[in-house]
Amino acid sequence: MSQPKTLPARRAPSSIKSEQRIKDILLVARQVFSERGYASATTIDMARRLGVSEATVFTYFSGKRDLCVRVICDWYDEIIAEIEATLPHITGTRAKLFFLIRTHLYRLMIDGPGLCALILSEGRAKDDTFGDEIVRLQRRYTAPLMQVLSDGVAAGDIRDDLPLSLLRSSIYGPMEHVLWDAISKKTVDIEETSKRLSLLLWQGLQPPNPKVAALGQLQRDMAAALRTFEDTPNSPE
Amino acid sequence: MSQPKTLPARRAPSSIKSEQRIKDILLVARQVFSERGYASATTIDMARRLGVSEATVFTYFSGKRDLCVRVICDWYDEIIAEIEATLPHITGTRAKLFFLIRTHLYRLMIDGPGLCALILSEGRAKDDTFGDEIVRLQRRYTAPLMQVLSDGVAAGDIRDDLPLSLLRSSIYGPMEHVLWDAISKKTVDIEETSKRLSLLLWQGLQPPNPKVAALGQLQRDMAAALRTFEDTPNSPE
Amino acid sequence: MSQPKTLPARRAPSSIKSEQRIKDILLVARQVFSERGYASATTIDMARRLGVSEATVFTYFSGKRDLCVRVICDWYDEIIAEIEATLPHITGTRAKLFFLIRTHLYRLMIDGPGLCALILSEGRAKDDTFGDEIVRLQRRYTAPLMQVLSDGVAAGDIRDDLPLSLLRSSIYGPMEHVLWDAISKKTVDIEETSKRLSLLLWQGLQPPNPKVAALGQLQRDMAAALRTFEDTPNSPE
């Protein structure tokens, strides 16, 4: 788990009760930041949902910024832990990719697109509102996918005619969109959507098959030849 | 152009000078909202960049919200106009798709990911912060792509085994990611990136194996036929 | 006059009305800071005395700190202007000294010991809460006195056996004390007090007179000699 960069405002959290409070606050903060974004989220909103005073929030976190950093870091910590624990046991480029897609989609589903937007929008702040802690986590988070991609390229499973970063964007990009779509519907079938997305992406990622292209050409040639043949009037007997 | 839902505060935009003012304000507002997001953007920032007083902004727009809605609507208006003007003159599913991708990417490039984030993040606000005007525009904006996709499916150019909405997400999703990547680099080659993205997506979108399998079958059939033909001894004269 | 280091919060003060507001605020701020010290002074207190909202104060000054710096700087500006305008026309070390004492005392009288404490206490903050602007002014303010002192030493009017800084402290120190005393009484006779203080300090500052000391010694020697003489029994004739 990543360590918090700034210490709690006034007290060291030690007891079990404290730890629970911190968890509660982080949970609510995650919700509020998700729903309203960093700038629009308010500490009083969080406090009210928790049923405590605002001061209590500041007892455990040194400020709004700190709280948000913790929320984002924790999110990364969770998904990174999940990936790093399971991915090594999966074999096959396609299977690994499917696992990453499903895991990512699952997380996004649970936390909602708001948190996703938070992480993307606030994470890319030009001013380093949030320390480089987050940048480090971002890199660590995308590392497994990049590894799978580059291994896949090396093994000939994945096309090598496009930059990896483009491939990465092609995988992470759709997922958020899928989620935003999904949020409007009642239910989302994560398993089914993961499968479908994998299907689509896997096909796009595969090395362009020259054989297939050649066959397409052949088909066209044949068709033309046939047409020519058919147009040719029969020779008189 | 889409009409603003709320009328200007006090006066109808009539004179030429007024129209120019409005344009200037919208231009600056677009910049500021792009750079800082809705909540962090301030009217005084806009006023200062314009070299006018805050009050002037409120003379032409009834409030920050109204201004932001106009900015977003105008953005949609522009890109929709561009698409609706050109797309009909393009033939071929693949060419249409490429055009849509390039146009979208180009817009994103010009306006930056900030505006993109604004449109995505603020556009999806669950509270009715921004009227349903925007929802309508969103739908109108994606309509051409959906049409191309469904036409493509009908023509057999595009796979029919996946929901259209998933296909759409697979196209729009990567583009934002590409842009966020791009922003960190000095230059982005829109043309090249568009081509590459098209390559990847097109391959993913195409009807899956069956066609290839069919072609493989065709090849085999042809080969057999040829062999039969070749094996047939010439009839003696 | 020293320029403000930080610009007003949101607006440039230009019109006559604005300037008056600024003056009013500075006047009240001077009072409040004087009465309660920097830390205990509150912006809402100032606003209430002015009969305006707190926000108005922040319209003209970028913050409490800025306001306090301006108060202190203005105080220095006033007294420095007064001194630099008049001192050159005064001749004689003693007369100059008297002028400086009276002027300083007068200022202190008008502004009260609170402002004096503010300037001394907050001005010496180890953290540079207030920029070095104030340090510069402090130096400029004490410069004339130091000049008078060193000139006086050179001319033989002032003793040269003590460091100038000690002399300076001996002059400025009592004045504050005098004022703190004075504040409890109804009236203070600045002219009279200035004269008396000058009398005392001037005598202390003068070169210790070796002649006087020698005379004191002579007196003692003579007394002893006389006693010896008197004790000596008369010789019989």
Add this chain to the structure above:
Amino acid sequence: MSQPKTLPARRAPSSIKSEQRIKDILLVARQVFSERGYASATTIDMARRLGVSEATVFTYFSGKRDLCVRVICDWYDEIIAEIEATLPHITGTRAKLFFLIRTHLYRLMIDGPGLCALILSEGRAKDDTFGDEIVRLQRRYTAPLMQVLSDGVAAGDIRDDLPLSLLRSSIYGPMEHVLWDAISKKTVDIEETSKRLSLLLWQGLQPPNPKVAALGQLQRDMAAALRTFEDTPNSPE
């Protein structure tokens, strides 16, 4: 020792351990108040330096105000005890004055100008922030000096043409200034500074000219007498 005006919050200080705690707290409180002034000092700062919780401080003192009063009172108690114990054994107006100056300067040196400022600034609060306990101590503290001065006047050692309060201010005033100067330098030679300040002040305090004039007259008389004596021709034997 002066009694605190308000009793400890819940319990009488009885056990030895308790008394030590109280001393520790007072010591740290003195430091913190010295460094930051009353308003800017915080109880948590004290608690942290003590390594105890904030609540502990409030177990022994009923509040911040109470604590500060105790700090100031204790400071007075210490210096008053020191003075009242030693002063009676010193003879001679000049020696007594020197002792008072050195003692005061020494205290100031040890406790720093911060405490001095605290005592002066907070002590003079017009609101009854701190009871009149402190006023009583202030009077008791300056009493010995006033006694020395009035005795000196009576004995003809000190000029009688100026109010005693002015003389007092002339003594206490410079000392603080000296200290503020001193704080910026590395070391301060208390003994040397005390001597110099005594020299300066003593000269200022002495009865003015008449004595010098008298001595001048004496010199002249003596000279005349001597000349007469010398002019007298020796009687022949």
Add this chain to the structure above:
DNA sequence: CATGAATGAGAGTTCATTCAT
């Protein structure tokens, strides 16, 4: 006896918005 935990009251500061001129 000590403290972990909580908080009410208030501080400084920001900002969209109004309105008389």
Add this chain to the structure above:
DNA sequence: TATGAATGAACTCTCATTCAT
């Protein structure tokens, strides 16, 4: 038309203080 001026409302954050354990 444009704006100088003002502000109410809300925000983040601090801190002395209380109290059950």
